[in-house]
Amino acid sequence: MSEMTLESRMAGRSRPSVRSRSLAWIPFWLTGPAAVFFLVLLGMPLLMTLVLSFYTFDYTAGISETLTLSNYTDVLFDGYFHEIFLRTYEISLITTLCCVVLGAPEAYIIYRMRRPWRSICLLITLGPLLISVVVRTLGWVLLIGGNGLLSQFMQALGLAGTRGFSLMYTQTGVVIAMVHVLVPFMVISVWASLRKVDLSTGDAALSLGAKPFTVLRRVIFPQVLPGVLSGSLIIFALTASYFATPSIIGGRRLKVVATSVYDEYLSTMNWPLGASISIVLLVLNVVIVMSYSRWVERRFRRTLGEG
Amino acid sequence: MSFLTLESLTKHYGDTAAVKGLDLSIEQGEFVSLLGPSGCGKTTTLQMIAGFVTPTAGRLVMDGRDMTDLAPNARGFGIVFQSYALFPHMTISENVGFGLEMRKIAAHERTRRIRQVLELVRLDHLNDRYPRELSGGQRQRVALARALVIEPPLLLLDEPLSNLDAKLREDMQLELRNIQRNVGTTTLMVTHDQGEALSMSDRVVVMDQGCVKQIAEPFRAYEEPADIFVSTFVGKTNLLDGRMASNDAGLPCFEMGRQRFELAGIGMMEDGPVRVSIRPERVEMTPWQQGLVDGRVKTRQFAGDHWLYQIETSVGLLLANCPNCGPAGFDIGDEVGVRWTPDSVRLLRESPTPAAGGMS
Numbered sequence: 001m002s003e004m005t006l007e008s009r010m011a012g013r014s015r016p017s018v019r020s021r022s023l024a025w026i027p028f029w030l031t032g033p034a035a036v037f038f039l040v041l042l043g044m045p046l047l048m049t050l051v052l053s054f055y056t057f058d059y060t061a062g063i064s065e066t067l068t069l070s071n072y073t074d075v076l077f078d079g080y081f082h083e084i085f086l087r088t089y090e091i092s093l094i095t096t097l098c099c100v101v102l103g104a105p106e107a108y109i110i111y112r113m114r115r116p117w118r119s120i121c122l123l124i125t126l127g128p129l130l131i132s133v134v135v136r137t138l139g140w141v142l143l144i145g146g147n148g149l150l151s152q153f154m155q156a157l158g159l160a161g162t163r164g165f166s167l168m169y170t171q172t173g174v175v176i177a178m179v180h181v182l183v184p185f186m187v188i189s190v191w192a193s194l195r196k197v198d199l200s201t202g203d204a205a206l207s208l209g210a211k212p213f214t215v216l217r218r219v220i221f222p223q224v225l226p227g228v229l230s231g232s233l234i235i236f237a238l239t240a241s242y243f244a245t246p247s248i249i250g251g252r253r254l255k256v257v258a259t260s261v262y263d264e265y266l267s268t269m270n271w272p273l274g275a276s277i278s279i280v281l282l283v284l285n286v287v288i289v290m291s292y293s294r295w296v297e298r299r300f301r302r303t304l305g306e307g
Numbered sequence: 308m309s310f311l312t313l314e315s316l317t318k319h320y321g322d323t324a325a326v327k328g329l330d331l332s333i334e335q336g337e338f339v340s341l342l343g344p345s346g347c348g349k350t351t352t353l354q355m356i357a358g359f360v361t362p363t364a365g366r367l368v369m370d371g372r373d374m375t376d377l378a379p380n381a382r383g384f385g386i387v388f389q390s391y392a393l394f395p396h397m398t399i400s401e402n403v404g405f406g407l408e409m410r411k412i413a414a415h416e417r418t419r420r421i422r423q424v425l426e427l428v429r430l431d432h433l434n435d436r437y438p439r440e441l442s443g444g445q446r447q448r449v450a451l452a453r454a455l456v457i458e459p460p461l462l463l464l465d466e467p468l469s470n471l472d473a474k475l476r477e478d479m480q481l482e483l484r485n486i487q488r489n490v491g492t493t494t495l496m497v498t499h500d501q502g503e504a505l506s507m508s509d510r511v512v513v514m515d516q517g518c519v520k521q522i523a524e525p526f527r528a529y530e531e532p533a534d535i536f537v538s539t540f541v542g543k544t545n546l547l548d549g550r551m552a553s554n555d556a557g558l559p560c561f562e563m564g565r566q567r568f569e570l571a572g573i574g575m576m577e578d579g580p581v582r583v584s585i586r587p588e589r590v591e592m593t594p595w596q597q598g599l600v601d602g603r604v605k606t607r608q609f610a611g612d613h614w615l616y617q618i619e620t621s622v623g624l625l626l627a628n629c630p631n632c633g634p635a636g637f638d639i640g641d642e643v644g645v646r647w648t649p650d651s652v653r654l655l656r657e658s659p660t661p662a663a664g665g666m667s
Contacts, residue, residue, distance in 0.1 A: 203359055204392035206379045208406035208457060218405075222396040303396045303437050
């Protein structure tokens with residue numbers, strides 16, 4: 001392999017002809033449209049948000065184009081925002097952990113199923129991704145709301161008073177709904193890892209005297225760990241900036257960063273503050289994601305390759 | 308009383324029988340190969356011995372103990388898998404030590420035994436590497452070390468060399484056999500490579516379509532194939548169809564068309580259609596009209612140490628394997644004679660199962 005790449009590299013280094021020089025531009029032409037598309041539609045709004053976050057806001061005068069850092073000092077040093085950020089990351093962390101605990105075994109069990117069941121169960125797991133998040137979350141409202149099924153069930157068991165039992169506007173409620181919305185991502189991610197695992201390593205461990213659970217813990221799980229970690233990353237990042245589910249189930253009483261940005265923009269009309277909150281969230285997320293994936297990469301470079 | 312006994316071991320998958328009533332006894336320290344084409348049931352047999360597949364019927368007895376229903380992790384057999392199945396997230400030492408760890412062997416004793424077995428396979432300098440960082444041959448030896456370190460009563464090898472290139476495979480055949488001799492572990496190897504089976508084993512079990520065709524020492528299996536399947540699968544051969552007859556002296560001979568060929572070492576038999584086998588290396592090429600039959604060279608293949616000729620003769624297309632002794636050999640289109648000694652002709656039984664009729 002290494003000889004091959006060396007050879008091809010040598011070939012690439014030989015004198016470039018006119019033809020190959022014009023060929024060299026092809027990648028730029030091919031990626032150009034998409035690059036322009038992203039620069040305009042993603043880069044520009046982001047840049048405008050960044051600029052906006054430095055503008056001044058006044059309740060009477062509105063937004064003025066005088067530059068200030070006060071929005072950032074508000075976000076970074078106000079206990080109110082600290083609480084919202086902490087809550088957001090707490091929800092993200094718990095949701096991620098729940099997705100690991102539920103999704104990783106789920107993926108493994110479905111992966112080891114026989115022919116027709118395997119595809120059927122995978123379809124059932126991934127099917128909800130085809131339904132709008134809002135619809136799925138509203139489904140949870142019906143289940144965990146004040147007159148919901150859960151409440152009726154608890155009342156029947158005598159565990160809840162006559163006033164009912166509601167998980168609406170609670171962190172538990174948000175986490176339950178978020179886990180349901182995001183667990184398919186963990187299944188997909190672990191599934192991709194499982195496809196690279198040589199399942200005869202499990203047989204080998206058995207033959208060496210390991211008990212079935214030890215095989216899972218010591219041999220199979222470490223091999224799908226990259227999938228678990230990258231799935232966690234996706235879920236953590238998505239939860240930290242998720243809007244629909246926290247806004248429906250958490251509402252105004254249980255604000256997270258995304259919903260508070262929304263409120264700053266649309267209720268208070270304090271666009272610059274909203275912009276600075278979202279920039280802080282973006283920076284935090286980027287830092288977390290980057291350092292996490294660098295750690296993962298370094299951890300698995302020697303054992304499992306570019307997994 | 309033999310060490311390992313398989314008693315009419317059978318496996319059905321739905322209506323298809325993968326293994327049909329296999330009987331086999333293996334002595335302590337013996338190296339036995341299961342040889343056969345893919346789908347002959349040899350891997351299923353190995354999996355049943357390992358405990359990964361539950362037999363439909365039959366028993367597996369080792370050292371007087373019935374192991375048929377024992378879980379794979381309670382059998383204590385060492386297994387080398389075709390894919391090696393090394394644990395990619397563990398170093399070589401950790402891989403080899405895994406079985407010892409499962410047996411709760413103390414750390415210092417573990418280290419000593421890991422070092423010892425890695426020395427045996429000449430990999431002690433690579434103990435801190437990960438499997439990904441090793442070559443195919445090295446991984447193969449790690450897999451062997453991992454299976455041997457637990458000092459198993461039985462070593463199972465599932466196509467252990469099939470992922471190696473030809474040159475390395477030959478070296479590893481020798482090395483694997485030497486290690487097995489040194490350690491003295493009873494070994495059962497599954498392979499589809501007849502050269503591998505012949506060169507490594509004490510005995511070969513030739514299988515086809517779930518049935519055992521012959522159990523014999525490699526030399527016997529090659530020289531005295533039990534039936535047509537064995538003679539064609541183990542090595543190359545020329546098959547000739549003819550009739551049994553008696554010559555003028557009243558001795559049995561083989562008749563084909565108007566020609567009669569002498570046979571040796573065969574008692575009186577009834578006249579009737581028979582099939583004989585002559586190995587290509589027993590077919591000797593002579594100048595025109597000096598052999599038993601005449602023919603014309605159709606193709607020739609040079610293989611370094613020998614030439615392989617296809618010769619069109621009156622008895623059919625014959626394969627001749629002639630050692631390369633210097634001169635350039637015959638050319639395509641040359642008219643040659645062909646002869647063989649009476650004792651090179653093997654009389655073949657028809658296969659007991661009608662299924663082997665497809666082979667010719």
